[in-house]
Amino acid sequence: MQAAGYALLHQQLQLTAVPLRLPAIVQPVTRLELIGQTMAVPPAIAPAADDLLGHVLFALKHEGINLTILAQALPRIPAADFERMLQAAPNGIYIRKACYLREAFTGELLTQHTSVRGSFIQLFDPERYITRPGERNSKWRVEFNGLGDLTYCATVERTPEITDLLVHDILGRARAFIESLPPVMMDRAINWAYLHETKDSFAIEREAPSEDKSRRFIQLLRQAHERQPLTEDYLVALQNATVMNPYDLAAAFRHEQNHLAGSLQGAAGVTYVPPQPDLCRELMESLMRFANEAPLQIDPLVAAGVISFGFVLIHPFMDGNGRLSRFLIHQALCNAGALENGLLLPVSVAMKREERRYLEALQTFSRPVRDFWDVQWIDFGQLAFQFRGDNAVYRYWDATPCVAFTMAMAKHALEVELREEMAFLEGYDAVYQAVDERYDVRGSELANLVMMCLTNGGIVSKHRRKQYQYTVPEEVFDFIERIAQQVFAAQRAEIEPE
Structure with a gap:
């Protein structure tokens, strides 16, 4: 199967790039459509295999912006190819983007036979990507609106x-x-x-x-x-x-x-x-x-x-x-x-x-x-x-x-x-206050017991009961558990639908 767009540029020019998530592949379809993990391309709209600029323009139109591939591919395409395409369509959106990027990546100026007219176009489509206000190039009337600049830029799609x-x-x-x-x-x-x-x-x-x-x-x-x-x-x-x-x-x-x-x-x-x-x-x-x-x-x-x-x-x-x-x-x-x-x-x-x-x-x-x-x-x-x-x-x-x-x-x-921490703190305060109002327990020991009970599903373990058996009455353990269970039940009632 013949590749198209970025996939063809990647393969034919042997570029360094992260594999494409949706490579464009020419298939027997009548319109562009997603099939599995590929973009199926009708043969009628696929550029010829040796038309590298055609594949650049196809990619810009249908696949978005992949600066990794464009930075390597555009300098490999002769300037004359851009100038011929530009002469045929001096205000074309995608040829303007391609020319702007080629000049930026190579420093080589392209000849315009006619000045670009009309409004500025954004390099990244705001409906497809998250963008920000950027710098404008008056020659090509292109605005670079990416997340960064041409020395370093991330892309974030609006998935x-x-x-x-x-x-x-x-x-x-x-x-x-x-x-x-x-x-x-x-x-x-x-x-x-x-x-x-x-x-x-x-x-x-x-x-x-x-x-x-x-x-x-x-x-x-x-x-x-x-x-x-x-x-x-x-x-x-x-x-x-x-x-x-x-x-x-x-x-x-x-x-x-x-x-x-x-x-x-x-x-x-x-x-x-x-x-x-x-x-x-x-x-x-x-x-x-x-x-x-x-x-x-x-x-x-x-x-x-x-x-x-x-x-x-x-x-x-x-x-x-x-x-x-x-x-x-x-x-x-x-x-x-x-x-x-x-x-x-x-x-x-x-x-x-x-x-x-x-x-x-x-x-x-x-x-x-x-x-x-x-x-x-x-x-x-x-x-x-x-x-x-x-x-x-x-x-x-x-x-x-x-x-x-x-x-x-x-x-x-x-x-x-x-929110879980807030629920825990509110539960801790409720249990501590209820026990403190009814029993005389040393503050540090009460704090530890309440904390241990709440983190153990509302149960004071046998180990903790034994640990504090000489300083805390047995009935206090049971009371802590009872109040903790009431707190848990109240919290569940708040979040569970009736």
Whole structure:
């Protein structure tokens, strides 16, 4: 079967690109339609196999924008081909987009026989992609409205999942929920969120932070509300505050190649290789520009997803990238002014529960990019890396799965984690107060017993009864259980339909 559009360009020019989710394939159909995991193309509208520019224009019209492929393919097509097509249709939407991008990627100016007339066109279709206000090119009357710029740009498609999450207004609901709480309960909820966000962010990295590390990380989370812009110095300071090993403290973005590894030894265990150090620094400059602008231009959670996953895929430090990437979600939301009164959405708590989905989102990019690296084992702990692809694969990436995951975790953090903690605190207060009014039990012991009972399904275990048998009367255990069961029943009645 003959490929078309991006699939043909990818195959025929042997380009470096993440496999297409819906490759266009010429099939015996009468109209464009989705069949399985392909876009079926009628033979009548498919360009000839050797018409590379025709396939570019086909792709721009029917498949959207894939900058990874376009950045490599457009310079390979002679300028004369563009100029002939332009002469035939000087105001054509897709030839203008192609000419604009070719000039941007090559620096070679194309000759216009007639100036472009009419209104500006947007490079990314706002009905298909999430876009932001961009720079306008007056020669081609094209506006670059992508999530980034032509040095580094993510794409986020308006999938049904992302559209539903946008309509859900997660951040608005979070603000309303916190504002509905009494001030004391609000403080307790926020303190819980900071503590558990810290604990679970480290836990995802299989680390247990010391008390000092926890305190410093919580302090950083609170400082995010000061809306400090991202700079290299600021990120270095954040990295220094989050890593456990003093030998891993960074002084700048990395100057050596790093990698991620799984359980296997040697080259076979390398699961992802981020961009080379020089490219890493360039991409970080672009990502920081985006991070300092985008949260005020697009939905903050979309920006947060691009920034967080973009950061961890660039991997600018030798250690601490994962924790910082999750911190950057919070930082982006604060920069947008979306979280007030010190509010924090404990997304790391939700991600810890969904580690498999977290890994799957990362692997949509990391797994195929690993194939573009030759990794050779030299000695124990020493590997040699050679990139045999094109840097465009790192510059332009599809962030759709990562943004969908980020938004889903923010929704989970609000509707499950925070609400469950509020229900627990309310139940704790009710049981503690009821027991304290009736019995004279030492406060610390009562607090421990109530906590243990509520976390054990409303039962004071035999072990706890034995532990406190000489300081707490037996009837107190039974009373704690009875009140706890009443609290659980009342909470179930609130959420279960009649």
